[in-house]
Amino acid sequence: MTPDPGSHAVTRPVTARRSGPLRGQIRAPGDKSVSHRALIFGLLACGTTEIAGLLEGADVLATARACAALGAKVDRLGEGRWRVEGVGVGALLAPTDTLDFGNSGTGARLMMGVVAGHPVTARFDGDASLRKRPMKRVLDPLALVGARVLESAEGGRLPLVLQGAREPLPVTYETPVPSAQVKSAVLLAGLAAPGETTVIEREATRDHTESMLAYFGADVRVVPEGAHGRRITLIGRPELRPAPVRVPADPSSAAFPLVAALLLKGSKLAIEGVMANPLRNGLVVTLREMGARIEVLDERREGGELVEDLVVQFSELAGVEVPAERAPSMIDEYPILAVAAANARGVTRMRGLSELKVKESDRLAAVADMLRAAGVEAQIEGDDLIVEGKGPGGVPGGGTVVTHMDHRIAMSGLVLGLATDAGMAVDDVAFIATSFPDFLPLMAGLGAEIG
Numbered sequence: 075m076t077p078d079p080g081s082h083a084v085t086r087p088v089t090a091r092r093s094g095p096l097r098g099q100i101r102a103p104g105d106k107s108v109s110h111r112a113l114i115f116g117l118l119a120c121g122t123t124e125i126a127g128l129l130e131g132a133d134v135l136a137t138a139r140a141c142a143a144l145g146a147k148v149d150r151l152g153e154g155r156w157r158v159e160g161v162g163v164g165a166l167l168a169p170t171d172t173l174d175f176g177n178s179g180t181g182a183r184l185m186m187g188v189v190a191g192h193p194v195t196a197r198f199d200g201d202a203s204l205r206k207r208p209m210k211r212v213l214d215p216l217a218l219v220g221a222r223v224l225e226s227a228e229g230g231r232l233p234l235v236l237q238g239a240r241e242p243l244p245v246t247y248e249t250p251v252p253s254a255q256v257k258s259a260v261l262l263a264g265l266a267a268p269g270e271t272t273v274i275e276r277e278a279t280r281d282h283t284e285s286m287l288a289y290f291g292a293d294v295r296v297v298p299e300g301a302h303g304r305r306i307t308l309i310g311r312p313e314l315r316p317a318p319v320r321v322p323a324d325p326s327s328a329a330f331p332l333v334a335a336l337l338l339k340g341s342k343l344a345i346e347g348v349m350a351n352p353l354r355n356g357l358v359v360t361l362r363e364m365g366a367r368i369e370v371l372d373e374r375r376e377g378g379e380l381v382e383d384l385v386v387q388f389s390e391l392a393g394v395e396v397p398a399e400r401a402p403s404m405i406d407e408y409p410i411l412a413v414a415a416a417n418a419r420g421v422t423r424m425r426g427l428s429e430l431k432v433k434e435s436d437r438l439a440a441v442a443d444m445l446r447a448a449g450v451e452a453q454i455e456g457d458d459l460i461v462e463g464k465g466p467g468g469v470p471g472g473g474t475v476v477t478h479m480d481h482r483i484a485m486s487g488l489v490l491g492l493a494t495d496a497g498m499a500v501d502d503v504a505f506i507a508t509s510f511p512d513f514l515p516l517m518a519g520l521g522a523e524i525g
C-alpha cells in the first residue's frame with residue numbers, strides 16, 4: 075500500500091555551525107496531529123477520503139499502515155496526496171500482525187481508542203522510546219468503555235495486546251492530565267458506543283479531533299468548562315461521511331526555522347500557510363512577548379483551520395516568564411523556546427512542564443542538558459525550567475547534544491548550534507524523519523551551516 079515507515083538502524087551525528095542570515099520563503103510540512111487524524115477518520119468513514127498535504131513522516135506512515143491493517147485501503151497518489159477507503163465505524167478488521175507505531179505516541183494512543191470500541195484484538199508496539207512512555211493514561215478510560223488489556227509490559231507499557239469491547243459503553247471521563255491524545259482516544263472509542271460520550275478537560279488541549287468529528291458528520295458539542303477547560307460531548311454510532319482533508323503546515327515544525335531566523339543577524343524568512351489554531355500558537359505568543367519580530371501577512375481559513383503567512387526577522391530577545399496555563403498550546407515547542415531563551419537577555423522561567431517528562435524523551439532533563447552542553451546555565455525547579463540567557467549571539471557552544479531518540483531535541487540542538495561560535499554536535503539526527511523529513515535540506519537551502 076504505502077512507503078515503509080522505515081526503521082532506525084543507523085545513528086547519524088551532525089554538527090551545526092555559526093551561520094549567516096537565513097533568507098527565503100518556505101512551507102513547513104503538513105501538520106502531524108491533523109495528518110494522523112485524517113488517516114484515522116478516513117478509516118472510520120464509509121467511502122473514500124482524499125487527503126492533500128499529508129505529512130509523510132515516519133510517525134504518520136506508521137498510522138497509515140495501521141489503518142490498512144485494520145481494513146482500510148490506503149493509497150499514495152502523489153506527494154502528500156493520499157486516498158483512504160474506509161470501513162466505517164463498527165466494521166474494523168482484526169489485524170493479523172502487530173501494529174507498530176515506531177516513535178509515535180499520537181498514533182499508538184489514538185489507535186488504542188479506535189480498537190477499544192471494536193470487537194477486535196490488536197497487538198501494539200513501538201520503538202525503545204515509545205516502549206518507555208505511559209499508556210495507562212489511555213488504557214484506564216478505555217477499560218471503562220469495556221476494552222481489556224490481555225498482555226502488557228510493566229505498568230501497562232508497550233508491547234501490549236488490547237481486546238476491544240464487544241458492546242462498548244458510553245462514558246463521561248475527566249482527563250487527569252492535559253492531553254489531546256487521551257481526550258482523542260476516549261472520543262474515538264465513544265464513536266462506537268451507543269449514546270453520549272463526554273470528555274471533560276480542565277485545560278483545553280488541541281481540538282483537531284473534535285473539529286474533524288464534526289467535519290466528518292458526527293454530532294459533537296463543545297462547551298467551556300471552568301476557567302480554561304472544555305466539555306466535549308459526542309453522540310455515538312454516527313455514520314461518518316468521507317470528506318476531503320487539506321492538511322495545513324505544522325506550527326510545531328515551522329517553529330525550528332522560525333526561531334533560527336530570530337537568532338541569526340540579518341535574517342528575513344517568510345513561512346507560508348502555518349496553522350494558527352489558538353490551541354497551538356503559544357510559541358508565537360511567547361516569542362512576541364520576548365520581542366520577536368513576527369509579522370502576520372494573511373490570515374485565512376483553509377480546510378477548516380485558521381492559517382497564516384508569517385514573516386520573521388532577526389530580533390533581540392528578552393527573557394520572560396511563561397505561565398503554566400500556556401503549556402498545552404505549545405507543549406512540543408519548549409525545547410526550541412529554550413534555545414530562544416538561551417539567546418535572550420535575562421532569565422526565562424517556563425512554568426508547569428511536568429508533561430515534558432513523558433514525551434519521546436524526558437524533555438525537561440534533555441533540554442537542560444542540551445543548554446548546559448552549550449555553556450548556558452539551566453535549572454530545573456520542580457516542574458519549571460529556568461534559563462539564564464546569554465544575550466543575542468552569546469551562547470558559546472562547543473558541546474554535544476544527546477537526542478535520546480527525540481526529533482525535537484535533535485532539531486533544537488541544531489538550531490542552537492547555528493548561533494554559536496564553537497558550533498554544536500548533535501549525536502543523532504535520524505529521528506527528525508518522524509516529523510520533518512526535509513528539515514536538513516530545507517535549512518541548508520536557507521543558508522544554515524549544518525553538516
Ligand SMILES: O=C(O)C1=C[C@@H](OP(=O)(O)O)[C@@H](O)[C@H](O)C1
Pocket residue numbers: 106107108179180252253254255256258280405406429
Ligand atoms: O494529539 C496530538 O496530536 C498530540 C498531542 C500532544 O501530546 P499529549 O496528548 O500527550 O499532550 C503532543 O505532544 C503530540 O505531539 C501530538
Ligand SMILES: C=C(OP(=O)(O)O)C(=O)O
Pocket residue numbers: 133177178179180181406433434482509
Ligand atoms: C510528543 C510528540 O509526539 P508523539 O506524542 O506523537 O510521539 C512530538 O511530536 O513532539
